[in-house]
Amino acid sequence: MDDVTSVQQAAKLTARGAATKARIVTAAAELMLERGAAATTLDDVLAASGTSKSQLYHYFGNKDDLIRAVVRHQAQRIQQDQRPELDALDSLAGLARWRDKIVAAQAAHDQVGGCPLGSLANELAGGDPQTRGVLQECFAEWEAPLRAGLTVMRDRGSLSPEADPAALAEAIMAALQGGLLLAKTHRSSRPLARALDMAIAHVHSLATASPA
Amino acid sequence: MDDVTSVQQAAKLTARGAATKARIVTAAAELMLERGAAATTLDDVLAASGTSKSQLYHYFGNKDDLIRAVVRHQAQRIQQDQRPELDALDSLAGLARWRDKIVAAQAAHDQVGGCPLGSLANELAGGDPQTRGVLQECFAEWEAPLRAGLTVMRDRGSLSPEADPAALAEAIMAALQGGLLLAKTHRSSRPLARALDMAIAHVHSLATASPA
DNA sequence: TGATAACTGGACTAGCAAGTCCAATTACTG
């Protein structure tokens, strides 16, 4: 009854309306990345996006609905930002390139902000179950290419047959999230780099001698 | 000028006063673990601790001051909860016992709550610099025994001389934090277990043949 | 072109939350 809004209305959406909606989500995403979802007021969002209250409530049922839209938006943005590296995680070299891109992106943000998805997850996972569901989906979607790449490696013989791609992928995502959290806390990308290096070293230790 | 409060007052603190202050921090810590710091109102804290507004503002300068006290409290509680395992991280077996204790504790909390310190860090690291400083200290304090244990292992010859205890410890803490975040999101301790298993496996890969 | 629907502006409400204030009570100290 909440997401119905965004589904039904999607059909009756003018180009202008879609643009307005997008502007709201983009502005909200930026603010929520900096301050968190709870600390971001709707008035802030309106000011930043140059819209009015009635517009916001025309496109979103309530603040939680907007928050879910922001979660989805950030998940998409992350995947977009990490391409094409995200689709080439079927080798140690590919993993290294992905790592480099992530660390560089974190450094580019002046070490501020942490993970756009992880920060929201941390704040929202304990609340509304519907939102938690969206978060789970988004993490799964992000993790999928990694799991796929590792599966390719194992099936190709680059990794030991005992290697569990699903477990590996989940552990690597955990290292990434934790690294980003510590990086945000210390205002340094060092923890992130170390966490990812460890994760990749672990994959390396599972690699077979024959590079297939 | 904020922490002066807790320092100067500490001298003029009656037993009853200390008890009241502790009751406030404990109640606040519990609520903030569940809902986050921003989402926890002072009125909630008062109700949960059976105190009044004037008591809260007698012992704490403002909400941020209380939050910092909660951060320190959680850091202490974590270390307390993880002892004695936290002081025996100078072997693979010790690391394994620590891992088991952490996973069990997470499971015991019905997979709800995440890391008492990590959740606060995520929410607060982007805000008040003073609070971020406290968070950095707390993480460092928590990480110290781990770094010390790994250093012992390397110096003893159980780990390769190339192993960097500081980098290892930081990476392991990242895995722990990320694992807890994903565990909270998925309401399952599986991501935590996998993250820690990966971290320990990495240490294992750095172990020398001779068990010293 | 006229009707219907999408879109927009912004004032308004109701409730909540941080922080203030002061009077009253309890404990320490000489």
Next chain:
DNA sequence: CAGTAATTGGACTTGCTAGTCCAGTTATCA
């Protein structure tokens, strides 16, 4: 036993915030 300091209760103020409402404008389409 004063007298001073710590402690406590809780009403009150002030400002903000999510959400409502309605009047008005712009687009679509038959």
